[in-house]
Amino acid sequence: MNGKDLINIGIYGAIYFVIMMAVAMLGMIPIFLPLLAVIVPILGGIPFMLFLTRVKKPGMIFILTMIMGVMMLLTGMGPWPLLTCALAGLGAELCMKSGNYQDAKKAVLSYGIFSMWIFGNYLPLFTDYEGYFAQRADYGQAYIDAVSRLMPLWMAPVLLIACFVCGIIGGLIGRKLLKKHFEKAGLA
Amino acid sequence: MAYASEQAQEKRRGFLDPRTKLMLVLLLAVFVLGGLGGSTLKPVKTVLSALPFALLLIEGKTGRFLRGMIMLGIGYGMLAAVGVLPGVLRHIALMCGGILTRFVVTVMMGEYLISSTSVSEFIAGMERMHMPQAVIIPMSVMFRLFPAIGAEWTSVRRAMRMRGIHLGGAKAGQVIEYQLVPMMTSTVRIGEELSASALSRGLAAPVRRTNVCRIGFRIQDYILLAGGVVTVVLWVMELCGVKLW
Numbered sequence: 001m002n003g004k005d006l007i008n009i010g011i012y013g014a015i016y017f018v019i020m021m022a023v024a025m026l027g028m029i030p031i032f033l034p035l036l037a038v039i040v041p042i043l044g045g046i047p048f049m050l051f052l053t054r055v056k057k058p059g060m061i062f063i064l065t066m067i068m069g070v071m072m073l074l075t076g077m078g079p080w081p082l083l084t085c086a087l088a089g090l091g092a093e094l095c096m097k098s099g100n101y102q103d104a105k106k107a108v109l110s111y112g113i114f115s116m117w118i119f120g121n122y123l124p125l126f127t128d129y130e131g132y133f134a135q136r137a138d139y140g141q142a143y144i145d146a147v148s149r150l151m152p153l154w155m156a157p158v159l160l161i162a163c164f165v166c167g168i169i170g171g172l173i174g175r176k177l178l179k180k181h182f183e184k185a186g187l188a
Numbered sequence: 189m190a191y192a193s194e195q196a197q198e199k200r201r202g203f204l205d206p207r208t209k210l211m212l213v214l215l216l217a218v219f220v221l222g223g224l225g226g227s228t229l230k231p232v233k234t235v236l237s238a239l240p241f242a243l244l245l246i247e248g249k250t251g252r253f254l255r256g257m258i259m260l261g262i263g264y265g266m267l268a269a270v271g272v273l274p275g276v277l278r279h280i281a282l283m284c285g286g287i288l289t290r291f292v293v294t295v296m297m298g299e300y301l302i303s304s305t306s307v308s309e310f311i312a313g314m315e316r317m318h319m320p321q322a323v324i325i326p327m328s329v330m331f332r333l334f335p336a337i338g339a340e341w342t343s344v345r346r347a348m349r350m351r352g353i354h355l356g357g358a359k360a361g362q363v364i365e366y367q368l369v370p371m372m373t374s375t376v377r378i379g380e381e382l383s384a385s386a387l388s389r390g391l392a393a394p395v396r397r398t399n400v401c402r403i404g405f406r407i408q409d410y411i412l413l414a415g416g417v418v419t420v421v422l423w424v425m426e427l428c429g430v431k432l433w
Contacts, residue, residue, distance in 0.1 A: 003392020010329025011379035015372055018337045028287045046368055063322055074213055076221030135223030139286040142279035181369045187376055
């Protein structure tokens, strides 16, 4: 990995992060909180698929994922995303590596695996239910009721799977846009 | 011997060291936005929330300061209105107020960090913390690109609005395609120019780069760092069940 690769990680990481944050603001409305596991992977697919066309060497996907984990820590999502980022980043990296960083189908699958890191943002809701709401007590009882109704325990696996499936969909959309726009512009 | 460029840097030197700023961002994210800690930390949180506003004033960023104050005012206004509003509106006001008062403070801290720190200072700070290159380079590129992406996105949105492509005016798919794609294209181009310029200045060269920025802890940094340590100690004490007040 050389300097250019690291700079590319920064460029695509920044685009992905900005898109994610813009969408994540919706999550303050309770009904959108579970839906983030659908919207973020679908929109994030566009920058990520473009990023994967730049990835030729091992390690780049993992570093990008870990940086997302650090950014989540800095934006107040707690330490859990760091763990899911490490796992998802490793999985996505291995998947891309098995296709020698060229396989288009594996790229879509790799983005699906990568997207599962988002689940880390939900983890405190399921592992430390009381603590999560104690920290948000000043949002009012109506908020707490709405979120706990939307997020029963069985939502945990559903959200994880939603991240993966929507990641695949997002990856496919990203590929389509790649062909339609970015190749024409000489970027892909 | 002091070079002219060094003297110029000394004049431009920010109020705080970039490492102190990073620590403050982390503290605010964890304690104010994340809501960690109970009643013992309430006064600490109040002080922490006031910090970004004080810092913005010290650095002379009055515009950002006023914008933040207005947003915060709206948030507290909503919380104050909770008593008089009927039914559903009351819950909405409570929720929006609670979220707004927390977020605005943290966003202001982030804005302070980005607007008052040059990329060189940021790199110098990260290097002093002995971060590996694989962290420093992507983070500093992101740091540099955030404002650029914001500006690009605003102009793309404006251009597309003129053609009737905006939320509520066109299909969601169209909005996404014709807003995100141009935004990304121009950001990637900016990033590529940036990378060419950074590489020509020896970023990622196998040697140790020198840095003209003067950073280092001064009295204000030590005070804030000590405050950070106190915050964490108070939190640990609260976890252990010690009641202070």
